[in-house]
Amino acid sequence: MSDFAGMEDLLQDFLQEATDLLSDVDNKLVDLERAPDDKGLLNDIFRGFHTIKGGAGFLSAAELVTLCHLTENLFDLLRNGELELTPEIMDIIMGATKGVREMFGELSQGVFPKPAEEYVIRGLKTALKGESPVVEEPVATPPNNAPKVKQEAPPQTEQGPDWVAMHAAITGVETGTSAPAEEVSAPEATTVPTVEVPQRAEIKKPVAGKPAELGRRATDKPATTAASRRMDDKTRENTIRVDTARLDQVLNLSGEIGLTKNRLTSLRVDILAGRDDPETLHALDQAVSQLDLLVSDLQNSVMKTRMQPIGRLFQKYPRIARDLARQLGKDVELVLSGEETEVDKTMIEDLSDPLIHLVRNAVDHGVETPDERLRLGKPAKSLVRLEARQEGDHIVIIVADDGRGMSAERIRAKAIEKGLITEEEANTLDERQSLNLVFLPGFSTKTEISDVSGRGVGMDVVKTNIQKLNGAIDIRSEQGKGSVFIISLPLTLAILPVLLVLLGDQPFALPLSMVREILPIERSKLQEVGGKETLVVRGEILPVMSLARLLGWSVENPPEYGVFMQTAERTFILGVDSFAGRDDAVIKSLEDFRPRGVAGVTTLSNGQIVLILDIKELLADLGQHTERSSIEFT
């Protein structure tokens, strides 16, 4: 059972908002290391802890209040210039933000947070006294240090009566017993900062005869079970924050659709009654066209509610890069750009791990140590860029470093040594294909896996995760100048523009993003190269693969049309019998029984069910028995 029964909604709101706030604080801390005297930053961070503390108080999360309170006080001293920001203090502060984050984790599981680690609390208190804290991060947390922390904390209420009287004296407002002293509802035993926090029973105390469910609206009631279920599901955040303007648009459009539906209902009555005069038919035509437009607008609007700025994901990374760089003795600045680029929410979540891996990889393997950089005539500080932007119907995410770059030669040698490719195969690979070898399972450029990047997750997992999102990843690298990882993703996963092609009478859907053009195949122009059919298109020799053969069908008639397909890895002509046009496919996944080579299904306007082909998978299957080398590494 949750410790927050009846407050789930408030808790969800708090966690979502406070987590964003904490990420912001984390980023500002990274900035602060570079500009320790920046008053603006100090103020912002102070306010961040202050705000979290305020919210935590209403949730009765006493330990969170304590931790934020101490940290906030420390920043108060820092911003007033009463204390200087030393690396030791910085470490304590970093420990405190880590503690706050862990407490958010506990809150999201519906339990009151445990006390912060003792070294953090002790460090904060020492720093507050103006002494230099000794940072000893214990390997294991002492089992229960709560009582100790509580006793040490100065009783805050001591001054209570004093300022109450003061206020009364100044304002002339009789505060009497209703002064904050009365707000201290906790039992007298607790003489901790937490006394400010009323016990939960108090919060829920009925007021004016109404149940005082703090932070909840009466209309929220049915959501209770859903909310508690949500809290059990720790793996995924199941709530989404949507700009009300976007929601209003959805509401507006569904209203319009309702009106159009009414119009159609009344037309149906007319038509069923036998009216088929031009006027009625024209009205029908108009209503259907209007519905068409409205539904596609609605689809777009609903899609937009799922779009989130990628900055929410990006903001976690500067801290990760900073911590890792410090650990490795490197000086790295992570520069973010394009944070406002919007990406489907599911994608943001699934991108988190691959991007963490790429960022860590750039800091760990990509960039050199300051000494090495100076020796090479580079600035000591290395830059890692994390960028996002929209290009047409794709989102492009770039992780770039200005480090040592990757050597195609060494990567090939490594792949051979690991037995991933043969020497013969290696010789056929160009620069780009060689770099892409790092995505092979079992590949790691460093002989011993560092405990930093190599945490059992390899680049192959990065690539698999990106491909699961219908995306692609590519590498550019220049030795001595740095490496760039380029991820390209579709805008959304729910709707896929497709080209419908026919084999006999059977339609199949191909992702339109891979289609460059459609051309007729004239038998006379086909040329055999190395036993394979090819076609020369504007000087480029392209292999022709018949879709029938890819699907394992018998090829009865030679294909009449070729679809010029371009994937991140290769270009080729897909031979089909005919094509039926383009469509916006609403993808229905076939999660449990998905055959290889099929990405999903969609329904055509006539009700026919069409398979959406996964060309990459089909090619990979084909490659396994016929042309292993050319496909495996791409």
Add this chain to the structure above:
Amino acid sequence: MAVDPKMKFLVVDDFSTMRRIVRNLLKELGFTNVDEAEDGAIALQRLQAGGFDFVVTDWNMPNMDGLTLLQTIRSSPNLKHLPVLMITAEAKKENIIAAAQAGASGYIVKPFTAGTLSEKLNKIFEKMGLA
């Protein structure tokens, strides 16, 4: 003159969860006509547009903090009569003195319950001669 349950509140806080908490507490007390602002500067714009009867504001906010908002309200001829309840996280002497000197109608320390809020509001209403 009695307290009008339709009186319009402006809740000022940069933390939306906190605005929601205050809004809900006000609702429990029967005040449903509540508007929100994210900081002092935005609050001031809304107040200048008119129609508000009561301001409940946080202290620590970006752009314009609660104290500056209060001072600005008290120095604006058209707003100076507005009751302003300050919310603070700190029960610190100097904070309360500063609030009082700037002309706060009352203050309340986080976290608080509907009961406490009700008492604070009633005190202010009494002073205004409403209750």
